[in-house]
Amino acid sequence: MNNDWMKLDNAAKIYPLVESDYNTSVFRFSATLDIEIKKDVLLKALNLVILRFPYYKVTLKTGFFWFYLEENNENLVVFEDIKMPCRRMIKEENNGYLFRVLYIDNKISIEFNHILADGTAGLIFLNTIVFEYLKLEGYDVSINEWIKDIESKIDEKEIEDSHSIIGKKYIKTHCNKVDNVKGVYHIKDRIINRNKYIITYGIMDSNLLHDTAKKYNCSITVFITAIYLENLIEIQNEQTTRKKKRKAVSVQVPVNMRKRLQSESMRNFSLYITPYLIPTKEYTFEDIIEYVKRFFEEKTDINNLLRLMVQNLKTEKSPFVRFLPLKLKTIITPFIYNAKGVDTFSGTISNMGKIQLPESIEKHVLRIDFILGPCPLTKCKCSLTGYMDKIYITFGRNTKQARVETKFFRKLVKLGVEVQIENQGGDIL
Amino acid sequence: MKYCMKCGVSIDEEKNRVCPLCNTIILTNEEIDNLTQQNIKIQQSVKRDKKQSKEKKEKINITGFTSFIVLLSSITSIIILLIIDFLIGFNIDWSVIPIMSIILFIFLICLSYMRTFKNIYCYITIDTIVLCIYFLLLNYITSNRISWSYFVVLSIILLWFYLSTIFINKLKGFVLKISIDFLATAIFVLLVSLGYNNDSGFAKLALPINGLVFILTVISYLFIKTYIYNWRAIISTLSINVSILCFGIDLFVQRYIYDKLTLNWSYIVLIVLIPFTLFMFYLDNRYKIHIYLKKKFHI
Numbered sequence: 001m002n003n004d005w006m007k008l009d010n011a012a013k014i015y016p017l018v019e020s021d022y023n024t025s026v027f028r029f030s031a032t033l034d035i036e037i038k039k040d041v042l043l044k045a046l047n048l049v050i051l052r053f054p055y056y057k058v059t060l061k062t063g064f065f066w067f068y069l070e071e072n073n074e075n076l077v078v079f080e081d082i083k084m085p086c087r088r089m090i091k092e093e094n095n096g097y098l099f100r101v102l103y104i105d106n107k108i109s110i111e112f113n114h115i116l117a118d119g120t121a122g123l124i125f126l127n128t129i130v131f132e133y134l135k136l137e138g139y140d141v142s143i144n145e146w147i148k149d150i151e152s153k154i155d156e157k158e159i160e161d162s163h164s165i166i167g168k169k170y171i172k173t174h175c176n177k178v179d180n181v182k183g184v185y186h187i188k189d190r191i192i193n194r195n196k197y198i199i200t201y202g203i204m205d206s207n208l209l210h211d212t213a214k215k216y217n218c219s220i221t222v223f224i225t226a227i228y229l230e231n232l233i234e235i236q237n238e239q240t241t242r243k244k245k246r247k248a249v250s251v252q253v254p255v256n257m258r259k260r261l262q263s264e265s266m267r268n269f270s271l272y273i274t275p276y277l278i279p280t281k282e283y284t285f286e287d288i289i290e291y292v293k294r295f296f297e298e299k300t301d302i303n304n305l306l307r308l309m310v311q312n313l314k315t316e317k318s319p320f321v322r323f324l325p326l327k328l329k330t331i332i333t334p335f336i337y338n339a340k341g342v343d344t345f346s347g348t349i350s351n352m353g354k355i356q357l358p359e360s361i362e363k364h365v366l367r368i369d370f371i372l373g374p375c376p377l378t379k380c381k382c383s384l385t386g387y388m389d390k391i392y393i394t395f396g397r398n399t400k401q402a403r404v405e406t407k408f409f410r411k412l413v414k415l416g417v418e419v420q421i422e423n424q425g426g427d428i429l
Numbered sequence: 430m431k432y433c434m435k436c437g438v439s440i441d442e443e444k445n446r447v448c449p450l451c452n453t454i455i456l457t458n459e460e461i462d463n464l465t466q467q468n469i470k471i472q473q474s475v476k477r478d479k480k481q482s483k484e485k486k487e488k489i490n491i492t493g494f495t496s497f498i499v500l501l502s503s504i505t506s507i508i509i510l511l512i513i514d515f516l517i518g519f520n521i522d523w524s525v526i527p528i529m530s531i532i533l534f535i536f537l538i539c540l541s542y543m544r545t546f547k548n549i550y551c552y553i554t555i556d557t558i559v560l561c562i563y564f565l566l567l568n569y570i571t572s573n574r575i576s577w578s579y580f581v582v583l584s585i586i587l588l589w590f591y592l593s594t595i596f597i598n599k600l601k602g603f604v605l606k607i608s609i610d611f612l613a614t615a616i617f618v619l620l621v622s623l624g625y626n627n628d629s630g631f632a633k634l635a636l637p638i639n640g641l642v643f644i645l646t647v648i649s650y651l652f653i654k655t656y657i658y659n660w661r662a663i664i665s666t667l668s669i670n671v672s673i674l675c676f677g678i679d680l681f682v683q684r685y686i687y688d689k690l691t692l693n694w695s696y697i698v699l700i701v702l703i704p705f706t707l708f709m710f711y712l713d714n715r716y717k718i719h720i721y722l723k724k725k726f727h728i
Contacts, residue, residue: 022658022659090720092720092724183601191658200449200450202438244598334655334656335651335655338654338655339654376657376658376659377657377658402449402450402451405449405450406436406450406451409436409438409450410435410436410437410438410450413436413437413438414437418439419437419438419439420430420438420439420440420441421433421436421438421439421440421445421448421449421450422440422441422444422445422449423445423449
């Protein structure tokens with residue numbers, strides 16, 4: 001970080017313009033340990049870890065054209081995890097930081113504002129805190145690629161905005177526009193309350209899910225996306241009886257670009273693909289799987305992703321967007337985001353894949369969860385983590401009825417996957 | 430661990446008394462032991478009774494029969510009217526108007542009863558044409574020229590435009606539809622003004638009001654679409670827009686009548702709506718406002 005401040009990365013620029021109590025732009029990772037968490041030790045661990053991640057020791061400031069990040073020298077705080085998960089970052093409450101560390105019983109959670117980083121970077125930060133916490137508790141633990149050594153030197157590449165750097169490289173060769181489906185279906189349910197976000201966890205055996213997906217000759221992500229899309233189609237058929245009124249359904253799936261483009265960035269570096277189904281066609285489950293599989297193969301092709309990256313960069317660099325004062329951007333962007341952003345997907349699935357921690361840590365960490373923040377229009381979001389021999393599928397919703405989750409897990413049970421269900425905070429009657 | 434009977438998922442009965450997915454009660458071992466066969470039988474018989482009472486209700490389809498009766502009685506009425514009129518003066522005179530009205534009635538009612546067209550928009554279009562012809566003929570027969578019917582026909586056509594934007598599925602997007610409605614209204618007002626041989630009302634009054642309504646409708650629509658989940662924001666926006674509309678209408682009317690930019694009645698609306706909007710704004714942002722007040726005034 002040069003001169004104590006830095007620009008927001010290309011993907012982050014939209015978040016402060018659209019975030020609200022309803023759309024918080026916050027995601028959460030939790031690690032459940034086999035020991036009870038002590039507040040003072042956790043704070044000590046956090047204070048040590050933050051020195052290795054100076055790019056997270058920042059606060060959001062208002063410029064004339066854009067927001068920017070400035071070094072924050074305020075004290076770090078850890079919170080007891082008793083309020084709604086993924087709630088909005090409030091400056092006054094959090095000393096201006098864009099992440100918060102929480103604890104309850106034997107669980108450490110970290111909530112990140114998307115302005116700061118994406119899931120992969122957030123998970124590395126959490127793992128590093130867990131590593132440091134266990135070390136402070138006197139355990140002999142080691143690191144791997146999912147954890148940063150706090151003694152190591154900070155690499156400049158970690159701070160880079162890979163979106164812009166790589167986008168600029170390919171701006172001339174990959175300038176074709178990438179089309180997206182628009183005006184998609186959103187679940188028609190009333191939002192319960194902006195201070196409530198209901199979390200449902202589905203826990204299943206990873207081998208069993210993997211084998212079931214293999215029966216259909218596809219990956220877990222494709223399999224889960226296909227079930228989600230089928231559910232959305234069914235929900236739409238129930239809610240919209242007139243065939244003519246039915247819209248396309250689509251799911252937003254983030255793609256981590258770090259490995260594909262050799263980036264070390266600890267900021268946002270993900271792109272999104274949105275497989276969709278059109279309402280005029282009749283699909284069997286096998287058809288959907290075949291379609292999603294083909295869609296993934298086609299859209300995750302590196303050239304297609306680069307085109308998407310260039311498109312995002314071009315939007316940011318267009319004179320109108322660039323020179324529109326921030327005050328006006330704040331007024332206009334929610335409308336544009338609604339029309340061009342949320343209107344292109346009916347739900348979100350984020351798969352973090354299998355998280356592998358060193359054996360010395362693995363024996364203390366019982367579980368790792370991932371929760372995506374609320375969205376008032378899609379109303380339901382799904383996230384996956386694989387840890388040890390289990391897969392944790394988490395649904396977050398801000399509606400009373402668990403439409404998607406119910407259909408989703410029932411379908412998995414029907415396909416032969418045994419699912420254990422938990423919800424945050426016990427019964428909701 | 431117990432299994433939900435509906436979902437098939439396993440649930441820890443000590444943490445959850447109901448299934449987190451479908452709210453089905455999860456019974457503990459003790460409750461299962463206490464469940465008697467008698468209880469289940471009573472519940473089943475109650476369900477069966479309810480089902481039977483529902484099945485008793487039958488629907489009778491009478492639409493075809495009704496349309497036939499209406500058509501028959503209409504034709505009979507026409508014949509009777511013709512005979513009476515002819516017998517009184519040995520020519521067809523006054524009966525033309527009631528006969529025309531009966532024919533109009535047949536078109537409006539019987540066509541829809543007979544389900545001649547599949548699409549409701551076809552009925553609307555046919556009814557529009559029939560109504561226009563009816564009023565034009567009526568006007569011509571009664572006064573030998575087209576006078577008042579000109580305005581009636583214009584109004585019917587305007588209404589048809591409004592309905593077209595609702596029913597034509599090929600027209601996508603609310604903004605496009607509202608733009609067509611705005612244009613249709615502007616042309617309507619222009620033609621009405623020309624009908625009075627005076628277009629000042631169009632330029633000074635109708636067009637600005639129409640434009641204002643159009644802009645405020647588009648703004649309201651965008652707000653509702655974006656903040657559909659936040660009813661307070663929607664009510665605030667609608668309240669602000671209604672205030673602006675009343676304020677605008679009042680100003681335009683005053684300028685048109687007295688050639689002065691003064692307010693006559695809209696301030697009463699503003700007195701009511703501005704505090705209401707501020708209250709809604711407060712409700713929506715009360716947490717932020719409380720924090721701000723605490724910080725600044727130590728309240």
